[in-house]
Amino acid sequence: MSDPLNHSYYAATAHEWRPRDHIEDDFSCDVAVIGGGFTGLSAALACAERGFSVILVEAEHVGFGASGRNGGQLIPGLRWTASELDTEFGHERADALFDLCWRDNRVKARIAKHGIDCDLKSGHLEAAWTPGDFDAMRREADYLATRFGYETEVVEKAGMDAHVASPRYHGGVYDARAGHFHPLNYAVGLAKAAEAAGVRIFEGRRATSIRAGDPGQLLLGKVAVEARYFIDATDSWIGDLEPDLGRYTVPIMNYNIATAPLANADELLPSDAAVADSRFVLNYFRLSADKRLIFGGGERYSQTPPRDIAAFVRPFMTGVFPQIADAKIDYGWGGAVGVTMNRLPHIGRRGNMFFAHGFSGHGALVTTLAGELIAEAMAGTAERFDLLANLPSRPFPGGNWLQRPLATLGLLFYALKDRLG
Template sequence: MTDPLTFSYYGGSAHRWAPQPRLDGDRRCDVAVIGGGFTGLSAALACAERGLSVILLEKEKIAFGASGRNGGQLIPGLRWTASELEGEFGCDRADALFDLCWRQNRVKARIDKHGIDCALKAGHLEAAWTPKDFGAMRREAEYLATRFGYDSSIVAKDQMSAHIASPLYHGGVYDPQGGHFHPINYALGLGKAAIAAGVVILEDSRALGIAAGHRLTVEALGGTISADYVIDATDSWIGDVEPDLGRYTVPIMNYNIATEPLANAEALLPSDAAVADSRFVLNYFRLSADKRLIFGGGERYLQTPPRDIAAFVRPFMAEVFPQIADAKIDYGWGGAVAVTMNRLPHIGRRGNVFYAHGFSGHGAMITTLAGELIAEAMAGTAERFDVLANLPSTPFPGGKWLRRPLATLGLLYYAMKDKLG
């Protein structure tokens, strides 16, 4: 599996996947799913498990988008902390959100159920870039322990060497419920499980729009799909299918590199945890199963990639790990992260059309949950779906032409604050 712009480590180490056919003609089903990433695949699988006939359309190949390009980090929760959620929404809603987004590890449940081989490992470390950040992390960890009985470990600065061989960080919080995995192999595992459950997956089949009528019709290159329900799981491309929903997100480009296998890999990250730091433009990194450092750093607000992705990301890696500043980089790749105004996902339904997008760089765990909750709501039990669907959402200002430039100005402001400390 290759990416037309770059060649990723994930693509280079993906399990075998039999290419699926294109849409050719008109079809009917109970549920049409648009998008072959984590959200769409998990929704399609969960619907099929309920006895519904499902057709999934993917514009490119399974896991072509963010689901196959991310850092492979599994981070419980949302972009807001649990205490922020309680402060904004009150105790009852905070309880419901915590139960779903922190306690529900649907990724591990799917891996266990279907025997998905995706190099799953436990442990995630949030690393404090400043002493102030560490103070906030410590308070949040204490709040989680007291309020919810949530198990995490506060790591003082002088204890950080047990996790990371870098002097830059002022402490952190280790979460054993988090972890990391091979995202494409997870997606392919979901795809194979979906096919086994009866889902028809059609690749190279671009959806053009959704038309209302007695039944919904997904209009696509090559034909149409008539369905009782439609699930739009296109994330960064949602505006291509439903332009009004595209107003709720802007795409931010993130880039990753993978070094050659490192002889000193275990010395870099002794606990083998995934790490993300606390900067606004954060660094995030982990070891692969074959002992490469996978490192994400920096971001761009243009959708065109840098001419040399390895050269773009290397300085960020060298700042954290100067001991491997000159390590050979075998892979460089990138992709778009769809972010919302408030960094909370935008999930909901309009009639019989369900949607979930805008996971804002925090989606590797919650996307599987979102897909399953959509199937649950479709089957008539919407209480848990509504917990996420009722999160506030606001379109970016500026309309079609100014939305991205205005959002970019705001993002640049916070990126500059990073540099100024």
């Protein structure tokens, strides 16, 4: 295994996939997409469907980044609550964002349209770590119902056993419209659909620079690709190609484990929902199709991974499920979460280059949407793209050198509060 962070259950159970194309010579196209995660694949597919000639270059392989390593939790919305959006942006804009980010489930639509086999399941529970967290969740659930007509189910502490067999939680909110899936197989399914739609996908090709112009040029080492439009979908790596955009996010390392298949899996999570709790450094978990517990917990603000990922994550799992403290752990992996200063994604356009990054740990659903909106904008119908593109965003303070230490300090503060709370 060349990448010690990617000894993942997903890589071990990925569907067969090999791109058809190799790139040897210079050539030209309408759209060049950089990055083969959900954002890039979705954008490439949607552009091809609109009749553009499209290539996608991926430095490693499709789903190599966060898209092939995440917790697989499909949670509608953004990292902000709907009431926060209302307060900050006013009703009209919040309504439009709500329609897009909560109601419009493009992942489900893609899975249905292309018959993507990725273990999609329904149901998500937000679980309260403290009684105060539960009060806030209940208020937000009421708000969603009365203001947006979006019904969720408030689960009292006494009813939590129906979803999660843990003594830790003080109640929760269950959303039947949310769910979970095998993220790498979704990425592979999108790649196959994109190829079928005419996208030429090149793996193992790292873009080294984008030169503006009409047409502009994308350099892949010695090979040059001329294109009318570029889509930078490199998320945590965006600063390598566009140093200025790199100032808008910091990469936070997050780790997952998968146990061996568990005989008592259905007792741990009887409704088979995915669960994420309300800690600042949250625990999130779900069952795989073959009844493993996939558990994410613990962040590190250093880029150096723990020597033993299983040993690092196990205490978080045991904290939630003491009854499986000794469970065998078959896989441990990690990845970088691109986090913006205000936790809203940073999406936009600079000349003929579109970008979308910084989904702040909440990208499994919204990246597919973002990719499709970029294609809409390119085709000249930019209204809905502008909705997301105009979310406020600021670079982290301190310039390139100080930016990470300062951001890290802030995150450490909240993580400490978690431990004390």
